[in-house]
Amino acid sequence: IASLVMYLFAEFDDAANLLAANPDATTISIDEPAEIPKNQHSRRQEPGREEDDELLGTDDSDKTELLAGQKKSAPFWTFEYYQTFFDVDTYQVLDRIKGSVFPVPGKNFVRLYIRSNPDLYGPFWICATLVFTIAVSGNLSNFFMHLGKPTYHYVPEFRKVSIAATTIYAYAWLVPLALWGFLMWRNSKVMNIVSYSFLEIVCVYGYSLFIYIPTAILWIIPQKVVRWVLVMFSLCLSGSVLVMTFWPAVRDDNRRIALATVGTIVLLHALLALGCLAYFFDAPELDFPAPITPTHNVSTVITKSR
């Protein structure tokens, strides 16, 4: 409770500082901590946020940038500077995850959920979970598929964890870096209405990877059709989050460049999903349900899940 009270006082201080500069900005910062952090009531906060979104419109990018600049006032070599990137509560993280899994058509993920408070907790731990989920699911799926074959000897395939980690972290950090650089470059040429900070882009990418976690678990099912349906479904969901986030940032640009940018974003996302599916999960050779093979030493207690 004491920490929550301190947090509220800090927010009021910030709001007072900003009041001289920009009266409208206070409506954003006071909104979040005033709501009591109970995860179950997150749905009720949605209408309030949508109203704020209407009020803000699309020409609030400079206010957002101002707020973002205000938050990180500690010098970068102190610990407090990095603490500002972890300034989220449990319910906020859960909200952001929900927002990435159920994209509301027309609503921007960054505007709706991030709101100048990008965090690094979500991207980092979602990537870590995804790395281990893919490695474990791939291992399990191969185990179940080759079960019962006399020549098969189970190996834990631990190498693949480091490969998964490199791939996913590289995707979650280098692609946002490239995209941010590209948007900054275009911003200098064409005055875009909406612009994102680097951390907000990292945040969007990190949270958009969340849908792949249940997808990877479901990929254990060794049916080609099922896997492709899952890939398409999760690609649509997370791809739409990304598209709806970045389309406003490029739509004022040359039409072809805008389409090329959005197309590249979706393409890279698809490549990640398909690459993981191809590398970590062996292709099921046959498309009929798991054959009832005579078991040698492992019974079907574990495998019989259908």
Next chain:
Amino acid sequence: FAGLADVSISEDIPVEGEITVPVGSHSPDEDYSTLDEPVRETIMRDLKAVGKKFVHVMYPKKSSALLRDWDLWGPLVLCVSLALMLQGGSADSKEDGGPQFAEVFVIIWFGAVVITLNSKLLGGTISFFQSLCVLGYCVLPLTVAMLVCRLVLLAGSGTVSFIIRLIVVVAMFGWSTLASTAFLADSQPPNRKALVVYPIFLFYFVISWMILTFTPQ
């Protein structure tokens, strides 16, 4: 752990570990005597401290001994023994075998450091080495599970052995997570507890997975 909301440190808990703990009942004469005491006594003092912490982990009560007098000997011993026991599986195929010694070491220590940084960045009040100490000591149940798994695998590697290993590893995983949460949960801000507990869960899950998938050649 209900009913243990208030921890008061009585005066007769023996001070162990660092001599610079400011409980302040040491006279200057005692400093000289540790130089003259037999080596066995010096070593036994540290060993007893480590052993006491092992007991604290196996029966996690809200005691501050684990947090106050942190040491990293216990985690080192546990980590090395776990990494050694995870060797010897699938040694022929160097590509797709189990984790190497260095990999287990790095995962445990780097994972513990990352979790500690995470909890500090989220506003936790525990110190860096105290958190490392707790996370390292709470690997003890999983080390016991590894020992049991190796013994069970000596008997055979069929379904029954797999089910026994599964039950043992799951139980020890739960024990580890609950023990470390019991020690670390108090130092976190109340509305971020789940954010801090989840990485600990992931950490012990990965270690449990490595133990469960150990297959000897």
